[in-house]
Amino acid sequence: MTDKHDLTLTINGFDHAITVDARRTLADAIRDQCGQTGTHIGCEHGVCGSCTVLLDGVPVRSCLIFAVQCEGLAIRTVEGLAEGDELHPLQRSFIKHHALQCGFCTPGFLMLAVGILENEPNIADADLRELLSSNLCRCTGYANIVKAVRAAADELREGR
Amino acid sequence: MKPAAFQYHNPLTVEDAVATLAEVAPDQGRILAGGQSLVPTMAFRLATPEHLVDINGIEELGRLAVEHDALSIGACVRHAAFHRPVLEGGFGALLTRMAGHIGHYPIRQRGTFCGSLAQADPSSEWCLAAVTLDASITAQSSRGRRTIAGADFIEGIMSTALDEDELLVETRFALPAADTRFGFVEFSRRAGDFALAMALASFRLSDGVMIEARLGIGGAEDRPRRIAQAEAELNGQPPGTPAFEAAAAAVAAELDPMEDAGTSAQYRRELAQCLARRALESAAS
Ligand SMILES: Cc1cc2nc3c(=O)[nH]c(=O)nc-3n(C[C@H](O)[C@H](O)[C@H](O)COP(=O)(O)OP(=O)(O)OC[C@H]3O[C@@H](n4cnc5c(N)ncnc54)[C@H](O)[C@@H]3O)c2cc1C
Ligand code: FES
Ligand code: FES
Numbered sequence: 001m002t003d004k005h006d007l008t009l010t011i012n013g014f015d016h017a018i019t020v021d022a023r024r025t026l027a028d029a030i031r032d033q034c035g036q037t038g039t040h041i042g043c044e045h046g047v048c049g050s051c052t053v054l055l056d057g058v059p060v061r062s063c064l065i066f067a068v069q070c071e072g073l074a075i076r077t078v079e080g081l082a083e084g085d086e087l088h089p090l091q092r093s094f095i096k097h098h099a100l101q102c103g104f105c106t107p108g109f110l111m112l113a114v115g116i117l118e119n120e121p122n123i124a125d126a127d128l129r130e131l132l133s134s135n136l137c138r139c140t141g142y143a144n145i146v147k148a149v150r151a152a153a154d155e156l157r158e159g160r
Numbered sequence: 161m162k163p164a165a166f167q168y169h170n171p172l173t174v175e176d177a178v179a180t181l182a183e184v185a186p187d188q189g190r191i192l193a194g195g196q197s198l199v200p201t202m203a204f205r206l207a208t209p210e211h212l213v214d215i216n217g218i219e220e221l222g223r224l225a226v227e228h229d230a231l232s233i234g235a236c237v238r239h240a241a242f243h244r245p246v247l248e249g250g251f252g253a254l255l256t257r258m259a260g261h262i263g264h265y266p267i268r269q270r271g272t273f274c275g276s277l278a279q280a281d282p283s284s285e286w287c288l289a290a291v292t293l294d295a296s297i298t299a300q301s302s303r304g305r306r307t308i309a310g311a312d313f314i315e316g317i318m319s320t321a322l323d324e325d326e327l328l329v330e331t332r333f334a335l336p337a338a339d340t341r342f343g344f345v346e347f348s349r350r351a352g353d354f355a356l357a358m359a360l361a362s363f364r365l366s367d368g369v370m371i372e373a374r375l376g377i378g379g380a381e382d383r384p385r386r387i388a389q390a391e392a393e394l395n396g397q398p399p400g401t402p403a404f405e406a407a408a409a410a411v412a413a414e415l416d417p418m419e420d421a422g423t424s425a426q427y428r429r430e431l432a433q434c435l436a437r438r439a440l441e442s443a444a445s
Contacts, residue, residue, distance in 0.1 A: 003167045022168035022212070025199075044161060045200035052266055058240070059266040064199040068168050069214060112266065133351040134264035 007071040011036055012080030020067045027051040029067035030077060038078040038107050042136070049135030052108040052115075053077050059115030059134075078107035081114065089159075090114060090152040099148035101139035108135050113149045121157055125150065163202035170214045174300060177215055178327050182302040184211035185324040191215055193235060193275035196267050221329065230332045235275075239268035251335065254342040258285040258360075264352045274328045277313065280320045282418070283354040283379040285346070287314055291384045292360045292376030295333050299326040314383045340364050340372075343443030345435050346379065355379040356423055357432045359411075359439035363394060370394045375407060375440070380417045380432045387414050390436065399444040408437040 003022040008015050011034055018033040030039050030053065042048035044063045051062040054076035081088035090113055093099070100106045109132070116123060116131050123131070129146055137145060169184070171177040181189060189211035192198060201207040215221055215235055223234040224241055231247065242259035245252030262268055262276075262285055276286040277297065290297070295310035299322055308321050315321060322328060346358030357380045363373040373394035378384035390410040397403035417428035 002165060005168070021165060023163045023165050025163070028162070045203045046196060046263075046267060049264070049266065055269075058269045060269050061196075061266050063203070064195050064267075065270065066168070066195075066199075068170075069216060116265070130260075130351060131265045134266055 005068045007068060009034060009067065009070055009075060010073070011075045011077055018067075022066060022068050024067050025063050026053070026065045026067050026070050026075070027062035029070075030062060030075070033067075036077050036079050040104055040107055042104070047136070048105070048108075049112060050105050050108040052111045052135065054111055054115050057115070057118065059112045076111070076114075078110055081110060088114070089155050090117070090149065093148040093152035093155070094145075097144050097148035097151060099140060099144045105135060105137040105139075109137065109145055113152070117149070117153050117156060121153070123153065128153070161203050161205060163199065164205060164208040166209055167211045168214065169211060170217050172217050172219075174218060174220065174327065174329060177213055177218060178300055178302050178325070180211075180213050181327060182325045184213065187211060189213060191278070191327060193278070194238065194271035196263065196271035197275065197279045197281070215327070223330070226335070229335050231335060233273045233331045233333075235272060235327065235329055237273050239263075239271050239273065239276075240265075241273075243268070247335070249338055250340055250342045251333075254344060254360075255289070257344055258289060261285055261346055261348075261355065261358075274331055277331060278320060278322060278328050280314050280316075280318050280383070281354065282317055282382055282384070283356075283358070284384075285355075285358065285378070288358060288360050288376050288378035288384040289333075290314075290331060291378075292374050292386055293333055293336070293362070295331050297328060298330050298332070299323075300329045301326045305329075311386075317382045336362070337364060337372075341443040343439040343441065345438045345442060347431055347435060357417075357428055357435055359432065359435040361436070361439040361443045363399070363443060365399070368398050369396050370399055370403070371396075373407075375411070375436060377411060377415065377432050377436065380415050380428045382418060387411050387436075389414050394440070399440070404437050404440040404444075407440060408433045411436040 016034040040050040042050035046061045046064045053062045188209045190209040192212040192214045221234040221236040224237045242255045276284045290310040297308045343361045346355035348355045358378045360376045363370040373391045375390045376386045390407040393406040412433040417425040419425045
């Protein structure tokens with residue numbers, strides 16, 4: 001049985017017209033059909049968070065949603081963070097605070113953090129730590145990720 | 161792994177959804193709500209539905225409203241809707257507190273309140289709330305509508321009173337009296353994990369003694385339930401350590417906890433006892 005759907009995914013403001021099976025997850029469609037391989041896939045069952053993208057402004061696990069459900073929604077991925085050569089303040093903060101080693105989890109953490117900070121710019125330390133526990137990192141031990149997001153939050157707030 | 165192939169339906173009205181569900185249910189057709197339990201199960205190929213009826217496009221199911229002294233939660237209302245209190249007072253604060261324990265922030269942006277009830281995980285926060293606080297659950301099919309009491313809805317691990325062609329359209333809670341006090345605590349080994357046990361307590365005070373006491377335990381047995389023997393230790397007593405410890409001891413005596421590789425029945429029993437006491441203390445403070 002195949003159930004093919006023609007649809008348009010809007011990723012970082014660009015339209016991608018694709019044909020997908022209903023069973024194709026958004027994560028797979030973003031990577032394989034739209035060629036945006038910045039979004040990583042770890043566990044494929046909602047536990048690790050490496051596939052996190054923003055859907056209409058909120059972070060979601062793109063492995064737990066089907067591409068056919070996403071037509072007309074604004075999808076944002078790690079490729080959309082930098083403006084030209086200028087990295088997003090959060091990306092700069094990750095570099096400055098050594099918040100990545102192998103980098104596998106990084107796109108997911110960046111999109112999670114961007115989503116959190118856009119929705120809760122004044123988030124308290126304890127809440128931030130709690131929300132960052134959404135995603136897994138096997139390298140850094142998390143302390144530097146928390147530090148980087150905290151610093152970027154403060155920078156973004158002052159810039160406002 | 162990748163989910164197996166299925167046929168996708170996206171009705172825009174409840175009538176269309178139940179008509180489609182009636183057609184496809186015999187061929188393993190299922191409702192797709194937030195997908196936060198169903199899609200992982202499909203990825204593991206533990207579920208291979210041939211049809212999914214996606215209800216996310218049905219606007220009326222997104223309703224979250226207070227009417228006729230009840231809080232009514234439509235099938236597409238997400239866990240995240242409770243991140244901030246939806247009502248003033250203790251009940252709204254309780255729902256916010258419970259929501260914060262469900263998985264993680266991104267999961268709460270998609271997962272739905274009613275989907276949690278339909279999934280009937282023994283450790284579901286919302287199932288514990290529905291059972292302890294007597295929710296009423298409305299199911300609709302092409303055959304009509306019916307209402308099911310929270311206490312009768314959950315029949316076991318991942319098993320509910322819903323028939324295969326029924327859509328859970330909304331859950332309602334009668335608004336508790338404004339002076340009702342609530343306490344909720346759960347324990348899991350890591351933030352965001354399903355709880356090993358949880359306790360939800362509520363009572364009112366009248367002339368210095370507790371009345372209308374409710375004590376529900378989730379995560380310990382195959383389904384959440386109120387512990388009548390514990391509630392009997394509370395009603396008519398002043399709030400405080402003697403009554404709370406007697407109620408917690410009744411919880412331990414009454415429970416027949418589940419076991420798994422990492423957790424013995426005795427551990428869960430003692431955990432539930434401790435959580436029951438803490439939930440009561442939190443309600444009293
Ligand atoms: C990593 C992770 C951690 C989690 N931790 C927790 C936790 O701590 N506590 C917790 O409670 N949950 C947890 N969840 C599960 C989450 O809360 C789900 O959102 C919830 O269990 C199901 O809701 P859903 O809307 O996502 O339903 P779906 O996944 O879409 O559906 C679940 C099941 O219910 C059926 N269904 C859904 N809605 C309806 C309806 N309206 N009528 C009839 N049938 C319906 C579906 O057919 C399916 O069988 C976790 C999930 C993940 C991935
Ligand atoms: S790949 Fe989506 S959560 Fe792990
Ligand atoms: S940097 Fe390697 S997994 Fe996080």
